[in-house]
Amino acid sequence: MTLKALSLFAGAGGMDVGxxxxxxxxxxxxEIDPHACNTYRENHPNTIMIExxxxxxxxxxxxxxxxxxxxxxxxCQGFSVAGKMDASDPR
Numbered sequence: 001m002t003l004k005a006l007s008l009f010a011g012a013g014g015m016d017v018g019x020x021x022x023x024x025x026x027x028x029x030x031e032i033d034p035h036a037c038n039t040y041r042e043n044h045p046n047t048i049m050i051e052x053x054x055x056x057x058x059x060x061x062x063x064x065x066x067x068x069x070x071x072x073x074x075x076c077q078g079f080s081v082a083g084k085m086d087a088s089d090p091r
Contacts, residue, residue: 008054019069
C-alpha cells in the first residue's frame, strides 16, 4: 500500500523528490509562485498542483481525504538568520 502525501509551500518540488523516493505518492501540492509551479509541474506531472495563495485555497486543500503525511517548506524570510530577521515580514 502506497502512502499518500500532501505538499504545502511546495516550491519547485525538491522536497517532494525525497518523499517520493521514500515510497510516498504526493497526490496534491500547493505553491504561490507561478514560476515554481511551472517547474513543479514539469518534474511531477502526476501530482495535482494548486497554484496561488494557500489562504485562498484552504477549503480545496482541506477537502482532501486519506492523506498519511503533510510536508512543507513554509516561507521563513522574516525569521531566518540568513535574512533581516524582520518578524513583520508577511512571508
